[in-house]
Amino acid sequence: MTSIFWRDLALAFRIGGGAGQALVFFLLAVTLLAFGTGGEPDVLRSVAPGALWVFALLSCLLSLDRLFQADVEDGSMDGLMLASTPLEAVVLAKAAAHWVTTGLPMILAAPILAALLNLEPAAYGMLILSLAIGTPALSLIGAIGAALTASVRRGGMLLSLLVLPLYIPTLVAGAMAVRASAAGFEAWPYLGMLSAITLGCAALAPFASAAALRITLS
Amino acid sequence: MSTSFWSFANPNKFMRLSGALLPFTAVIAAALIVVGLFWSLFATPSAELHGQGVKMLFVHVPAAFFSINVYGMMVVASLIGLVRSHPVSHLAAKSAAPIGAAFTLLAIVTGALWGMPGWGSYWEWDARLTSILILLFFYLGYIALWNAIEDPVKAADLAAILCLVGSIFAFLARYASLLFPTLHQGSSLSVDADTNVDNSFYYPLLVMMVGYFFVFVTLLLVSVRTEIRARRVRALRLAER
Numbered sequence: 001m002t003s004i005f006w007r008d009l010a011l012a013f014r015i016g017g018g019a020g021q022a023l024v025f026f027l028l029a030v031t032l033l034a035f036g037t038g039g040e041p042d043v044l045r046s047v048a049p050g051a052l053w054v055f056a057l058l059s060c061l062l063s064l065d066r067l068f069q070a071d072v073e074d075g076s077m078d079g080l081m082l083a084s085t086p087l088e089a090v091v092l093a094k095a096a097a098h099w100v101t102t103g104l105p106m107i108l109a110a111p112i113l114a115a116l117l118n119l120e121p122a123a124y125g126m127l128i129l130s131l132a133i134g135t136p137a138l139s140l141i142g143a144i145g146a147a148l149t150a151s152v153r154r155g156g157m158l159l160s161l162l163v164l165p166l167y168i169p170t171l172v173a174g175a176m177a178v179r180a181s182a183a184g185f186e187a188w189p190y191l192g193m194l195s196a197i198t199l200g201c202a203a204l205a206p207f208a209s210a211a212a213l214r215i216t217l218s
Numbered sequence: 219m220s221t222s223f224w225s226f227a228n229p230n231k232f233m234r235l236s237g238a239l240l241p242f243t244a245v246i247a248a249a250l251i252v253v254g255l256f257w258s259l260f261a262t263p264s265a266e267l268h269g270q271g272v273k274m275l276f277v278h279v280p281a282a283f284f285s286i287n288v289y290g291m292m293v294v295a296s297l298i299g300l301v302r303s304h305p306v307s308h309l310a311a312k313s314a315a316p317i318g319a320a321f322t323l324l325a326i327v328t329g330a331l332w333g334m335p336g337w338g339s340y341w342e343w344d345a346r347l348t349s350i351l352i353l354l355f356f357y358l359g360y361i362a363l364w365n366a367i368e369d370p371v372k373a374a375d376l377a378a379i380l381c382l383v384g385s386i387f388a389f390l391a392r393y394a395s396l397l398f399p400t401l402h403q404g405s406s407l408s409v410d411a412d413t414n415v416d417n418s419f420y421y422p423l424l425v426m427m428v429g430y431f432f433v434f435v436t437l438l439l440v441s442v443r444t445e446i447r448a449r450r451v452r453a454l455r456l457a458e459r
Contacts, residue, residue, distance in 0.1 A: 144383055148376050152366045161362050162380060165355040169390040197390070208383050215375045 008097035048117035049178035067146040103135030120182035147212035250429030258422040280430040282325035288318030296378035308374035313441035319357035
């Protein structure tokens with residue numbers, strides 16, 4: 001399981017710059033938002049919590065379509081199915097590697113981007129905390145979508161159609177936590193919801209993805 | 219010959235029964251919708267606050283009701299299809315999706331048209347409206363996944379998994395959206411509540427509800443029969459090669 005994790009990580013870093021691309025996308029999206037809204041500090045401040053979370057979702061989506069597809073195409077997934085490691089664990093390891101290359105850099109970059117969007121200083125801690133708790137759920141839910149579309153060529157559009165609606169509860173809980181703390185309210189209830197989603201996904205999503213992969217490869 | 223529910227996994231048996239039922243459900247559906255529409259559009263008073271706009275109720279409420287319940291039916295059908303490898307059940311879920319999507323769209327459009335005179339805006343991001351919009355996305359994603367995968371057996375199982383996963387998240391999204399402020403009124407059709415609509419609206423609405431149900435059953439049977447025939451054609455074509 002750990003070897004699959006390191007293998008995926010190495011592949012991600014050697015092929016496409018790995019962590020870099022999602023991060024640059026995140027930065028570009030923030031820049032585009034500033035251009036699109038005219039860069040008014042007050043406007044940016046009011047949309048910052050939601051916008052940062054939405055961009056986090058979108059940049060997580062970018063590298064998702066190759067999560068299983070590359071391995072299904074070149075046959076290494078058949079090998080992984082025959083291995084003694086259960087397929088559920090393989091899914092979990094791959095989702096973890098995906099999180100390290102997309103979620104983790106976003107958490108580290110979030111304070112800088114939040115400064116660009118003029119986020120309320122009181123909400124910085126909550127932004128980082130909510131992303132740290134919520135982004136693993138994004139990778140896990142994304143793994144379900146990636147497994148469902150593993151055999152579909154040019155499945156990127158389909159994947160976003162399937163996965164984005166599934167992201168809504170995570171987005172609502174995460175963005176509400178940041179907004180609440182920006183407005184000076186208690187954010188812990190939302191954070192509790194967010195943790196519940198992440199833990200639930202960690203428990204259940206590997207089974208759904210593994211079931212979908214078995215059907216695809218049968 | 220056994221007549222258990224599971225024997226309809228055999229498409230031939232299903233075709234025979236559905237062929238016999240179809241004319242009846244079609245006639246009942248047409249009769250109920252015609253009666254219900256005339257009753258609700260011409261024989262009901264206009265409401266105090268809504269004026270003639272209240273007539274929208276008779277199209278909007280059943281559509282919204284069935285938009286959710288059709289998804290529930292798809293979840294059950296997908297589960298049966300997945301657990302028992304029941305091909306007709308998979309096809310029932312597949313055929314229900316476009317009908318459910320149409321009901322959902324109808325509920326959204328009539329709701330928007332009703333919202334303008336009622337609330338002064340076509341759309342509000344409130345709990346009920348948002349969750350029904352999310353439901354529409356789930357329908358569209360489900361249909362898109364079916365279309366994207368060529369092998370029908372794999373497509374059926376994968377779409378069933380999506381449907382089951384989607385049901386959990388639709389439920390979560392429903393409660394997440396309760397965090398938004400709401401304009402929409404609460405339920406007004408419970409069996410025992412005091413907030414129910416007046417009887418002069420209640421009875422024609424009931425006719426429309428039952429009418430929608432038969433419309434759904436009729437369209438579903440037609441669509442499943444078409445799917446089974448399409449699959450036979452596909453099998454014949456593959457055999458010819």
